[in-house]
Amino acid sequence: MSKRFAELVVAGLAILIGFSVALAARVGEPAPDFTATDTNGKVHKLSEYRGKFVVLEWTNRDCPYTQKQYNSRNMQRLQREWTGKGVIWLTIISSAPGKQGYVTASEENAYLKEINAAPTAVLLDPTGAVGQLYDAKTTPHMFIINSQGTLIYNGAIDDRPTTDLADVNGAKNYVSVSLQEATSGKPVSNPTTRPYGCSVKYPN
Amino acid sequence: MALQGHIRIVLFSALCAMLVSAKRANGQLPVESHAKVELMAEENTMPAGKSLWIGILFHLDEGWHIYWQNAGDSGEPPKVQWELPPGFAVGTIRWPQPLRLGSGSIVDYGYQGEVLLMAPMDGPTRSRVISIPSICAVVKYIVCREICVPGKAQLTLSFPQASETSQRRALFGRARAQLPKSVPASWRTSAESDKDHFILFVRTNSQVHSAAFLPVKPGEVENSAAQGFVSTGRGFRLTLQKSTQLTKSISVLRGLVVLGPGRAFEVAVPVVAR
Numbered sequence: 001m002s003k004r005f006a007e008l009v010v011a012g013l014a015i016l017i018g019f020s021v022a023l024a025a026r027v028g029e030p031a032p033d034f035t036a037t038d039t040n041g042k043v044h045k046l047s048e049y050r051g052k053f054v055v056l057e058w059t060n061r062d063c064p065y066t067q068k069q070y071n072s073r074n075m076q077r078l079q080r081e082w083t084g085k086g087v088i089w090l091t092i093i094s095s096a097p098g099k100q101g102y103v104t105a106s107e108e109n110a111y112l113k114e115i116n117a118a119p120t121a122v123l124l125d126p127t128g129a130v131g132q133l134y135d136a137k138t139t140p141h142m143f144i145i146n147s148q149g150t151l152i153y154n155g156a157i158d159d160r161p162t163t164d165l166a167d168v169n170g171a172k173n174y175v176s177v178s179l180q181e182a183t184s185g186k187p188v189s190n191p192t193t194r195p196y197g198c199s200v201k202y203p204n
Numbered sequence: 205m206a207l208q209g210h211i212r213i214v215l216f217s218a219l220c221a222m223l224v225s226a227k228r229a230n231g232q233l234p235v236e237s238h239a240k241v242e243l244m245a246e247e248n249t250m251p252a253g254k255s256l257w258i259g260i261l262f263h264l265d266e267g268w269h270i271y272w273q274n275a276g277d278s279g280e281p282p283k284v285q286w287e288l289p290p291g292f293a294v295g296t297i298r299w300p301q302p303l304r305l306g307s308g309s310i311v312d313y314g315y316q317g318e319v320l321l322m323a324p325m326d327g328p329t330r331s332r333v334i335s336i337p338s339i340c341a342v343v344k345y346i347v348c349r350e351i352c353v354p355g356k357a358q359l360t361l362s363f364p365q366a367s368e369t370s371q372r373r374a375l376f377g378r379a380r381a382q383l384p385k386s387v388p389a390s391w392r393t394s395a396e397s398d399k400d401h402f403i404l405f406v407r408t409n410s411q412v413h414s415a416a417f418l419p420v421k422p423g424e425v426e427n428s429a430a431q432g433f434v435s436t437g438r439g440f441r442l443t444l445q446k447s448t449q450l451t452k453s454i455s456v457l458r459g460l461v462v463l464g465p466g467r468a469f470e471v472a473v474p475v476v477a478r
Contacts (some may be wrong), residue, residue, distance in 0.1 A: 056441060064346070100351045136384045136447070137277045137310050155449070161280050163346060163354040192451050194423045199278035199310040199351045 009094050025134045027191040031145040032133045033186060036092070038121035039105040039112070044090065051147050052109065053183060054088045056202060057119065058131065060101030060139040064163040065197035069140060070115055072168040075157075079118040082179055091119040094131030096203035101139070102126060128202040138197030142175050146182055153178040155193030238265040238347045243339075243359035245325075246376040248369070255324030258294070258361060260284065260343055262319050268349045269314040272302035274420055276312035276427045279352065282321065282345035291328035292339065297321045300382035300450040301460065301468040302418065311427040313418060320379035328420055384460050384468040392439075395457050400446055402457055404473060408437035412463060417442050419459040423449035453477070 025032055031054075033047045057075070059066050069075040079089050086156065093108070103111070108122055116171035125131055134143060134154075144153035158171035178188045240263040250256045260282070262270055271279040286294050299321065302313040325339070339361035346354050364372035387393065392407040402425065404417055415433055419425040425444045432443035457475050460468040 064352055134311060135309060162283075162344070164344075186469065192449050194449050196280065197278060198348070199306065199312070201350070202308060202310070 025143065025151050025154060027151050029151060030149055031143070031151040034130045034133055036123040036125055036130050038123050039108045040121075041105070042121065044121060044123060046145070047149065049088045049145075050149050052086060052088050053082075053147060053179065054090065054145040055082065055179070056134065056143040056145070057089065058123075058136040058139050058141040059091050059093055060095055060198060060201060061103070061140045062100050063198035066139045068168065069157060069166055070117070072165045073116075074168045074173075075140075076115065076117050078173070078175060081176075083118060083120055083182070087183075088103050088178065089119040091117070091122045092125050092130055092136070093122065094125040094128045094136060095201040096128060097126055099201035099203075100198075101201055126203075128200070131200050131202060136195075136200050138195045139172045139200060140197055141195040142156050143201070144175065144178050144182065144188075152182055153191055154195075155190075156195045159193070161194075161196035208252040216265075217307070236354060237264065237355055238268040238349070239270065239345065239355055239357075241343055241345075241355070241357040241359065243341055243343075243361050244363055244372065244374060245363045250327055252314065253329065253451065255295070255326050257322050258340070259320040259322040259376065259379065260297075260338070260344075261375070262315070262321070264316055264318070264347065267316070268347050269303075269305055269312075269316045270345050270347055271320070272313035272315070273297070273299045274313055274418070274422050274423070276314075277306070277310045278316065279312055279346055279348055281351070282343055284321075285342045285344075287340040287342075289339070292325050295324040295326075297323050298383050300379055301466070304395075304416070304418070306428075309428050313427075315343055318392070320375060322376065322379055322383075355478045381466055384470045387461075387471055391469075393461075393471055393473045395475045396478045397446075397453065397475045398478045402444045402446060403478075404442045404444060404457065404461075404471075405436075406441070406461060406471075407436075409438055411435065411437065414463075415440050415442060417444055417459050418461045418462060418468075419444075419457075421458060423447050424454060425459070440466045458460050 027121045031046065033045065035043060035045045037043050083089050091103060093103060107123060112122065123130065140157045142153065142155060142157050143151060146152045153174065156174055160167035160171040174190055174193055178190070181188050242261045244259055244261060246257040246259070264270065271281045273281050275281055284297065288294065300315070302315060305312045305314050341359045343357045343359060346352050390409055394405045396403045406415070412435060416423065416431055424447055426447045429445035434441050443444060454475055456472050458472045461471050462468045
């Protein structure tokens, strides 16, 4: 037990430090419940939407991957289409104060009007608590919860991991496909995909 | 075969068609650049019957990074679209050993400072003198620090001037030294899989004090999870948490075993269910 053992322990610790394990929301399991306040001061509790499908969309308006979806109007179109069919669409901002994408409620409301966005609500998560609960990695990162409160999709917005607007057309939109499948009683064909985008700007 | 010595390359000054036809992605705002990108050849002659190494050199602003072939949790690797004269072909990019970037729940793999992404180029094998109309490439990449900025570079291959040859060779030599190496013949590797983990066993026949595994494919290993390292005297084992994105079992675990800077080894280990 020796110096050598001590070295091993130190090496092991060195690897452990700086890593942290987030327990992600897993497809097929109950979606973790949370409470968050929207840009109009209204409090939303996920479990209160039991009986409806819920989409969670992580966003950061200054991220080029998010801009690809909004500048092409694709995200707004999806929000209109699915909220029109009774789906609850919650856009979530987990950028910490001082970091890219952090906004106040009034800034966000003005922006929503400017870009003509149509989510059910935009939730402000400056502590990153909701983001960490779902292990949201990127903007965008999309989750779908079914009417029983089970997570049925966790992953990318689509299958073209680029910032090119031109890639929106012709991409397979996983959110659309999953919602179409699930709302017509079919299993989701690609329930887990790799999200792509900018990292979520959590507090340090 | 009469092909010996070097084939002389004659460069045309023709513009790359893609340079002429390339348009800015519509609707995207011009953005600040945090990377200077060049396309260069290691030599100004093409060894007969051998590849000429060419490379995309990124000079990144301080603190900014681009991504490895597996970007990790965010970002994306640079993508190259070649435009080559008939008879020419460029092989796959040889990715140097990346850095582990980020902290907390989001971990990426990439490069900072200066990085050369090398690839072998082959030309027509019959003639001794090759006239090369310009070799061109469009490189799309995303460069990030705290924030991310997409970039696009339209490049024409440059050959070293006589005064630059030793400097150029040194640059490629440094990049070559950073390439992952084949696993030494004396090593033995194996891997087991349980519900939530891969356990990678590496017998090196020497004492190893620390090691890390970098997955070459996204979505197999949880990038931000602690890797349980245990020295076994004749080697080590690493316990790797499976990615939540992994929905099917995999038969081979591919990646780099990293023992230190310049000491990355490419492994492809069959996975046995525990």
